[in-house]
Amino acid sequence: MKKDPTAGYxxxxxxxxxxxxLDRTLAPFGLTQAQFSVLATLYGVTRAGGKPSQRELSDHTGLDPVFVSKLVRTLEGNGLLLRTADPADSRAVRLALTDRGADVIEAAGARVMTxxxxxxxxxxxxxxxxxxEFVATLTTLLDAPPPDLGRTP
Known part of the structure; x- marks a missing residue:
């Protein structure tokens, strides 16, 4: 007896x-999905006139702040972005794309859009x-609060 697949599946x-x-698309650029997410978000925020902190980038991407910090260090080491101290907040680090980083994210972003x-x-x-409609449905599911996994049905 065949069962219909569930929505979760x-x-x-x-x-x-x-x-x-996405992995195959990003491989020629030397990027992981998470690195792409950070660079693409930084690119978008920068084009809108912002210079986000690592924390703001973490909030925007939904990635854990410690993970974003590791990603940012790697991306900085690869010459794709710069970290600078925030003069207004000694705990904050501001981020900016390098010229190379902007070139890479523009090219990778075009491939991802395709x-x-x-x-x-x-x-x-x-x-x-x-x-x-599909995007609206996915957005509804993503915006819903997570279930309480501590309770048993």
């Missing part, structure tokens, strides 16, 4: 598929009603 499979495709467009094709393309 399908979300997991889609995330696994997307992650594998991949996203390809992923949306079965739904009618990036701007289709089905894609907008």
């Amino acid at each position: 399908l979300v997991w499979r889609l995330a696994t598929k997307w992650g594998a495709l 991949l996203q467009n390809q992923l949306a094709e079965p739904l009618g393309g990036r701007d289709s009603e089905r894609t907008r």
Whole structure:
């Protein structure tokens, strides 16, 4: 007897598929998914006129602050971003892309956008009603508070 797949299983499979495709897309740029997330977020915030702290970047990406700190050190070592002390807060570190970092994230971002467009094709393309509904559904699920795992059903 065949059972229909659950929503959780399908979300997991889609995330696994997307992650594998993203890994292959980012490999030529020497980036991991997490590094891409940090650089892309920094790029977007910088283009909007901001100069975020590591903590702000952590909040924006949803990544753990300690993990972001490790990622930032690696990206700085690779010449993709700069860390500077915040003159207004001795505990804060401000981040900025280097010219090389901006070039890398622009090129990698273009490849990721192509991949996203390809992923949306079965739904009618990036701007289709089905894609907008899919994004809205995913956003609803992601915005929902996490379940209380301490309780047993």
